[in-house]
Amino acid sequence: MIERIHPKLDQYVATPEFAFHLAVKTDGIVFTQGVAPISTSFEVVGRDDLIAQCEFTLKTLKGILESAGSSPRHMLNWTIYLKDTGTGEIGSKYLEILPQLLEFVGGDAPTATAIGVASLFIPGVLIEISAIAKVIGA
Numbered sequence: 771m772i773e774r775i776h777p778k779l780d781q782y783v784a785t786p787e788f789a790f791h792l793a794v795k796t797d798g799i800v801f802t803q804g805v806a807p808i809s810t811s812f813e814v815v816g817r818d819d820l821i822a823q824c825e826f827t828l829k830t831l832k833g834i835l836e837s838a839g840s841s842p843r844h845m846l847n848w849t850i851y852l853k854d855t856g857t858g859e860i861g862s863k864y865l866e867i868l869p870q871l872l873e874f875v876g877g878d879a880p881t882a883t884a885i886g887v888a889s890l891f892i893p894g895v896l897i898e899i900s901a902i903a904k905v906i907g908a
Contacts, residue, residue, distance in 0.1 A: 798908025
């Protein structure tokens, strides 16, 4: 069975009319959409501040995972998209947010892929994260 999940999150712009579902759950696995630092008023949270954008994105991702019966500690994989600001490398940006990422998952780090992109959905967005996680108890 496939369950499509679209929880109401106070801080995140995500309406069924605007986006696909925030998560899909099947066979004990949760797949999230890409989560970005976009508020309910459709504004970038923490414009030009990667740390603030990462914090908002992780808070939102946690809410999505929990609404699907999972948690950051049950993530299997995540993909982290970072805006390349013209340097051609994202390693330094990844290292800048690495402490936040590690705190988010605790000692249960998933596999990870970091990808540099030319742009994301809205100008000013510097990060987007999608995840795959196991449902707790599945």
